[in-house]
Amino acid sequence: MRRFFLNLFVPHYTNNYRAKLLHHESLLLVILIFFFGAFTLNYTSKTFPSVLGISSDITVSDLLNLTNQKRTENGLPPLSINQRLSNAASSKARNMFTENYWAHISPGGTTPWSFIRSAGYSYVYAGENLAKGFTNSQDVVNAWMASPSHRKNVLSGNYNNVGFSIQTGNLVGEETVLIVQMFGSSSESQTPPAISLEEEKPVEVKKVAAAIPLQTDQPVQEPEKQASKPAFLTQTKVQNQIKNTPAIKGNLVMGSAKIPPAINSGLLTKNLALIAISSFIFILTMDLILVKRKRIARAVGHNIDHILFFVLMILLISIFTRGVII
Template sequence: MAMPVESQKATRHIKHHFLPHPERKCRASLLASRVIILYSLLALFTLSFLKTVPGHIPGILGYASNINIQDLLEKTNQKRQEMSVPELAINPQLTSAAEKKAKHMFEYNYWAHIAPNGTDPWSFILGEKYDYLYAGENLAKNFTNSEDVVEAWYKSPSHRENLINGKYTEVGFATVNGVLDGYETTLVVQLF
């Protein structure tokens, strides 16, 4: 059965791009020098583009510039208001403890409430001489804005419990940039 003319033209077109032509002493057109240069430039452009945008595209690791303590406080208090729970006030001791916890995670390269050496979140709170009856901790990483951080905490049952716990009256936040497991990221720590 003979191939239709249109199909023959398409096959010839594909062969021209992908297969060398010994009878014409030329390479496949996709392997020509000018095309290889174009591929190289496209690859370099793509790599340089990806290195410049990691903190601005959700899901890509990198430093986040749109997470700040004031927004975290406002978004947290909005969630508390929705549940008829009194607002939290920023406490400088809790903020300092949260910052030390974030730096500790970068220094010892871990992502957990309890450090590999056994250091728990309360150690950082007590280290700031903050007296408490109840305490809690929420952690976040790889987010690009405050709203998404608080929304993720709210959707997680254990984090939500901390977020709307009426026993907490004060809070401290830290957002710290660094390298964790070889990747640049922003850690967010919330201590109650």
């Protein structure tokens, strides 16, 4: 067994002084294994979603508590969760998956305020934060707080209500978790229904196809109503004309509850890729050290170039697999 691993990972006379894994036939085998593994993971996630699929440790109660913690630390009153805003957030999340977009405004021009009004929430001020691809609530709130514009929404003194939706679906061919946070302050003619945290559940929805998202780094706040193009991203007082809306009865609606899969496909894929790349970096480093130490002459080389390439791959994986906010 020891000789097997030496032959596989370490330059030795048994492998012509080049680790067996660095030989062309071994590299071809590794590539084939990766293609087969990717096909197997994709097939398993579609056939057995309860075993392999996207999952997260994000809950409404955690998002609410962390949001209010940031507000309290900055001398602001806590927000109360509102069922109408949560319904609006849920509708917005479903619409994003259905119409295949990743933006505050739909391709058809539907704004966040349309979802809020449709949910029966009569507002004076309103705002929206979006996030996707995160695995826990703390990282979501930290990302919002690290962005000046999202932070402005979280710490705005104009809001007294908030609603959340946590849903999963397919965006750009990738399973992801989508988080919608909607803020609001109701008009005096409306008494917004509050809900208890006992009614909240993290949720997921059925997979739907998605197109390439429209990227932006800004959250949105309700603009002043105008006949011409509205100036988004500017917080302005707005008087909504919906009045005396009947109260919504029932529990908080945020999607269809679903037991999370046993294995998180996103983390599994990322970890396997990082392990494989790290292994090649280790092998190339060992090869470089031993060949120089033993002064072995050979025609192949460029280990430093290969190591730098694999380090770049790790950086790219870390960047493109982390959560995104808009």
